[in-house]
Amino acid sequence: MFYFCLSRTMIFCFLSRTVQLASTSSIPGRQLCSARVNKPVLTLFTKKPCPLCDEAKEVLEPYKRRFILQEVDITLPENSAWYNKYKYDIPVFHLNGKFLMKHQVDIQKFEDQLTKLEMHNDGNH
Template sequence: MRVDIYSKPKCSLCDKAADVVESVRARIPFELRIISILEDPALFAAWRYDIPVVVINGVPTFKHHVEASELEARLREAESGTAIAKSAAQDG
């Protein structure tokens, strides 16, 4: 299982999301990549107004904000092979 966080330096929301993801990672193992949108013009164009974006196995699941309990639920879905649902507050 892989989780990607699209972020950029000096983004307090991104730092908070990374902290939440790391706290969940202590309980549920997964590969984590933190990707700066500043390193790729296509990523910047796609995500610049939405960071942080948390992507689980290629599915954008959270934007702007992530709750540990919701992340755990989505990771359990991914573990069981169920399609990953976006959180209720997400539109992306």
């Protein structure tokens, strides 16, 4: 993880390929970025174009502040294992590395699992 001060009020947190922009108040940047890391990671296995993936992201839009979205393009050579596994099933979602759902968003299942992870993370602080 890297910390980069853009100004006195903004901090960039770089975590793998995901970038989170956080505004600071009285919380030091290091603590703020560490807190961001504890957000659940929702991985979307996708390809271009994928209208079903676009629809799924729209459904998830109201929840976007509660998780980090990581998109994996299964057509890239380095993702050939994911392509072989999911080529007929996208969109596919994993939550914190575990399979969650495919084809479309099951919003109740997503909310339940997201809440469970949030409660677990809050208990670890």
